[in-house]
Amino acid sequence: MVSVGFMVCIALERYLLIACPLWYRFRHTIKFSVVLCVVVWVLSPVSVLSLSALSVLQDVFITQIIMGTLFLLPLPLFIFFLGGTIRALSASRVPSDEKRRIVGVLVLVLLIYTLLFLPAIILCMAEMNSVDLPFLAYVFLMLSPLADAFLYVFMRKGTIDKLLASVCCCRMDSNDITSPTV
Numbered sequence: 001m002v003s004v005g006f007m008v009c010i011a012l013e014r015y016l017l018i019a020c021p022l023w024y025r026f027r028h029t030i031k032f033s034v035v036l037c038v039v040v041w042v043l044s045p046v047s048v049l050s051l052s053a054l055s056v057l058q059d060v061f062i063t064q065i066i067m068g069t070l071f072l073l074p075l076p077l078f079i080f081f082l083g084g085t086i087r088a089l090s091a092s093r094v095p096s097d098e099k100r101r102i103v104g105v106l107v108l109v110l111l112i113y114t115l116l117f118l119p120a121i122i123l124c125m126a127e128m129n130s131v132d133l134p135f136l137a138y139v140f141l142m143l144s145p146l147a148d149a150f151l152y153v154f155m156r157k158g159t160i161d162k163l164l165a166s167v168c169c170c171r172m173d174s175n176d177i178t179s180p181t182v
Contacts (some may be wrong), residue, residue, distance in 0.1 A: 005040040015081040068125035
């Protein structure tokens with residue numbers, strides 16, 4: 001839950017940075033970021049505990065539907081932030097490699113959510129009597145910290161260029177093109 005909350009924060013920050021740059025520059029402070037992180041960390045256990053208390057008082061199936069709906073809320077936000085960022089980037093004068101990096105981060109956030117969290121959410125909302133599906137959804141959820149680390153590496157400027165250059169001996173600079181000697 002905390003991981004999804006921080007992915008929403010990352011997507012929102014990228015969207016605001018591109019769509020409303022002046023507002024973001026003057027309103028975004030370190031204090032606001034710290035308060036937002038504390039809210040995400042506090043809201044996660046509070047929501048899980050309140051849903052656990054609700055499952056004791058109500059039917060478990062109703063609690064699963066409420067929990068699944070709550071966990072599905074970030075999906076339209078991710079899609080909106082990605083679409084709004086692409087629309088704002090198309091009208092801006094940001095360099096093309098920076099555009100690719102910004103959109104790549106948002107696409108990666110959407111892919112991490114879709115591939116790792118969405119199967120568990122669907123499984124939570126549907127009543128299935130299979131043994132393998134809950135285990136598979138659990139494995140996907142356990143891959144979330146690895147995906148978060150990959151997202152952090154992908155967000156760093158220049159890290160991907162260095163990684164690609166070291167792994168596949170690619171030349172990232174167009175000035176390095178050499179002509180064959182005869």
